[in-house]
Amino acid sequence: MCVDCIRNEVDITEGIPKQVTIQFCRDCERYLQPPTHWIKAELESRELLTLCLKKLRGLNKVRLIDASFIWTEPHSKRVKVKLTVQKEVFAAAILQQIFEVEYIVSYQQCEDCTKVAAQNTWKATVQVRQKVPHKRTFLxxxxxxxxxxxxxxxxxxxEAKxxxxxFYAQRGHAIKMCEFLGAVVxxxxxTSEQLIxxxxxxSTSNYKFTYSVEIAPICKDDLIxxxxxxxRSLGNISQLVLCTRVGTSLQLIDANSLxxxxxxxxxxxxxxxxxxxxxxDMCEYYVHDVELLGPTRGKYALADVQVARTSDFGRNDTVFFARSHLGNILNPGDHVLGYDLTRSNFNNTDFDRLNRNNMxxxxxxxxxxxxxxKKNKSRSWKLRTLAKEEGEMLPRKQEQDKIEQDYELFLRDLEExxxxxxxxxxxxxxRLSLHARTHIRTCTHI
Structure with a gap:
């Protein structure tokens, strides 16, 4: 028999289905690899081609020579693959044939996304708290x-108070989050656990774990x-200090001695x-004069500064003399923020024991x-925020205004x-990526 007659008589692709269904999860954009494994694969990728070939039954009875995708519309829910196979049909006669297989993409929610959509399916939670009157640290x-x-x-x-x-589906993920928080603040x-x-x-038990993480109630620019x-244990430093940065440790500086x-x-x-x-609690001052004293420490320089409260302009001529660590950036005519100790009343036993004459x-x-x-013109850059679920108690208008004010101060700190x-x-x-649009929403304050 000639080759054409053999092809008419014998079909080596018999037993190989020409139409197959594959499962796809729209939430996490993964494909099901039977029996229970879900994999991430892009269109026309090597991973997706491997998944399609594994779904074909009877492919082990022939020899696969080549496999490639045929272009289809991304939203058509169809994936087409062109296959080239060989098989020995008679003695010393090998037949090669090219055919197409159509894969129908069927939507099916994976187990992980099902747990996310369901209620009370978390196994561990991390409760992060900081008892301060503002949200700058959490921002x-x-x-x-x-x-x-x-x-x-x-x-x-x-969100919580x-x-x-x-919330996490596995305890190990919650422990990893606690380790990350401890590495930055x-x-x-x-830790507590509840038997479910x-x-x-x-002899197996199901528990829910709760990790309560407390952040130190000290923020940047706080007076301590x-x-x-x-x-005395910290090098006999002055008790009255400023916090310049919060990281894995608190960086403190004495403004009078650097x-x-x-x-x-x-x-x-x-x-x-x-x-x-x-x-x-800071007040705004106007700088009259700056006299450098010489000592420097990194980006700070010691100086004697003569300032006056901006709120006193037109009322009195009260002038204050202060020794500051900002001598290298302050000039006459600048505005500076500071703490007014003459009008402050602190409820602190350590502060009450200080010598007021040297303060x-x-x-x-x-x-x-x-x-x-300019008016009605926002910043040229933006920040992303976490997709958070609001708590049961919605903030009142005054609290919402305070949150927006804290956010604006945080943006100014980033600028300065x-x-x-x-x-x-x-x-x-x-310009947000697809992943960012899925998991992160742009902040509405901007």
Whole structure:
């Protein structure tokens, strides 16, 4: 028989289906690899071609020579593959044949997405809390989580009073989140477990784990009065210090002498202390004169500064003399924020024991810059936020205004502090990737 007659008489693709169904999860964009494994595969990728070939029954009876995709519309729910196979039909006669297989994409929700959509399916939760009157720390922590993609294993994120709740389907993911938080901010954590069910026949139990993570209630630019014993152990530093940065440790500096120190997380929780005043308690001053004194420490320089409250203009001529660590950036005519100790009343036993004669009237914290953006024109960059679920108690209008004010102050801190800005991801306009649009929403404050 000739080749054409053999092809008419024999079909080597008999037993190989020409139409097959594959399962696809729209939520996580994965394909089902039987029996229970879900894989990530792009259209016309090597992984998808491997999955399609494994779905064909009877392919092991022939010799596969070539396989390639035939282009189809991405939204057509069809994947076509062209196959070239060979098989020995008679003695010393090998027949080669080309045929097409059509794969129908059927939607099916995977087990992980089913657990996410269901209620009360989490196995572990991380409750992050910080007892401060503002949200600046969580705004910065949120950007660190997004930059390092530390939220990728979360089942749900929910807002709560003084913090956030992260829910996980596995206990190991919650432990990993606690380790990440301890690597970026000073924290301490407690663990508790709740018995859900138990099987007496197999001696297995089902637990839910809760990790309570507390962040140190100290923020950048806070005024702190250290306990006397702790101040002596830290190089005999002054008890009245400023917090310049919060990381794995608290960076403190004495504005009168430029003496600095780091308080590690272990040291802080062994001898905890609170801040006397935060950024919301600062007053704005006008700089009259600056006299450098010489000593410098990194980006700080010691100087004697003559300032006056901007709120006193036209009322009195009260002038304050302060020694500051901002001598290298302050000039006459600038505006600076600081703490007014003459009008403040702190409820702190360590502060009450200080000698008031040696206490300055003003402690300058940071230079302030005028907002030069045009009217109705926002910033050229934006930030992404986590897709959080609101708590049961919706914030009142006053609380919502306070949250928006804290967010605006956080954006200004990013503009004025290049070191802080280098640790977060900034995005131009609304150019968000598909993954970002799926898991992250653009903040509505901007």
């Amino acid at each position: 910065y922590l949120e950007q660190l989580i997004l930059k390092h993609n530390a939220h990728r294993d979360t089942v749900n994120i929910k 003084d913090g956030l709740d992260f 000073p924290t301490r954590s407690k 069910s138990t099987d007496v026949h197999t 009065c250290l306990p006397s014993k702790l101040a 003496q600095g120190t780091d308080v590690t997380s272990q040291v802080y929780w062994r001898t905890p202390f609170t801040s006397l005043a935060s950024a919301g 300055p009237d003003v402690i300058l914290v940071k230079k302030t810059y005028p907002v030069r953006r 502090d290049p070191e802080m800005r280098a640790t977060v991801n900034l995005y131009k306009g609304n």
